[in-house]
Amino acid sequence: MITKSDIKKAASGDEAAMEKIYQYYSAFVWNVALKTCLNRDVAADALQEVFIKVFKKLGSFRFYSSLKTWIYRITVNTTLNLIKKEKRREGLELDCTRLKARSGEPDLESKQTAQELLGTLDPEDRILIVMREMEGMSYKEIAASSKMTLSSVKTRIYRAREKMRTAYDKR
Amino acid sequence: MKCDRNLINKFLDGEISSNRKSRVKEHIENCAQCCRYYNEIAKITSVLRDAGKPNPPAGVFLRVKRNITPHKAFLLRARFALTAGAVLTLFLAVTGVFSPNGANAELDYYIESQLDALFGEGLRSELTVYEQNWQTQIEILLEEGEL
Secondary structure (H helix, E strand, O other), rough: OOOOOHHHHHOOOOOHHHHHHHHHHHHHHHHHHHHHHHHHHHHHHHHHHHHHHHHHHHHHHOOOOOHHHHHHHHHHHHHHHHHHHOOOOOHHOOOHHHHHOOOOOOOOHHHHHHHHHHHHHHHHHHHHHHHHHHHOOHHHHHHHHHOOHHHHHHHHHHHHHHHHHHHHHHO | OOOHHHHHHHOOOOOOOOOHHHHHHHHHHHHHHHHHHHHHHHHHHHHHHOOOOOOOOOOOOOOOHHHHHHHHHHHHHHHHHHHHHHHHHHHHHHHOOOOOOOOOOOHHHHHHHHHHHHHHHHHHHHHHHHHHHHHHHHHHHOOOOOO
16 A cells, blocks of 8 residues: 555655555556557566656645556556557567467466457557456546546447457457 | 447446346347347456466666666755855855955955956856855755755
8 A cells, every 4th residue: 555655755765665656556557558568678668667757757746636546647648658659560569479478377378369359459449448357447547547538438448349359259 | 128239338347227237137138149249248358357467577666766866866966066055155255255245345356357357257147147046046945944
């Protein structure tokens, strides 16, 4: 649990507090970045960039929203901007083999299928699906993190599911 | 009840009122098309859920720290420069080298003319602006209890 005091300490440069915040949120940022970028190197850049922004801007965090929503919003913006900036979309989506080669868990097939399904979506829809289906976030949380209305989040997620279903049928 | 895919999605998400829930469930069970749609979407969401959450790569926090440290170092240097400026100003005021009331007017004039001869008049006016800025910064830091 991250307290207000942890946030204030981290904002003033306390490394232990910064590490606590990193440990608490890095799994989420990494999961969202990796599954949206579908490329480990770009996702690692996103992870690093998100936390650099978080710690540099923490001094201006005014507690209007929760730290969680604030970090989620930075994650969404940074990840999508990085994908646009890299302009390597084709490369990103073809990088699934590398992700596969690194995994050694028994549910490899499920992982591969998930990567294939996510690969059929645009990054903007993919990040919504990752937050909803893989991170279990509520539609309200997703709307706050992506600065979209609740109804457009739902519509886009339903459409993305439909798109993945069509791709799944064709397998 | 008509076939409604949005409603099936809401049903899957558990975002449907309990009295409507039984009607939607009944429709799905009796409509081959909706039943197929429901099963496929349910399968996809479960595949995504089961894909697991990988651990973040090691060493990223160190890189983040390294990236934000120069910022901190800059602030420390700036604070040191302001403190040094304050001490210097205080020293000059106490020793009377720069005297606002003109007690050492001759000495002031001599120093100013030497500075102008060496660096031109522009530098002296710039120094005056810097001194004023320093004093403002020092006042702000004193007010905030930073010094």
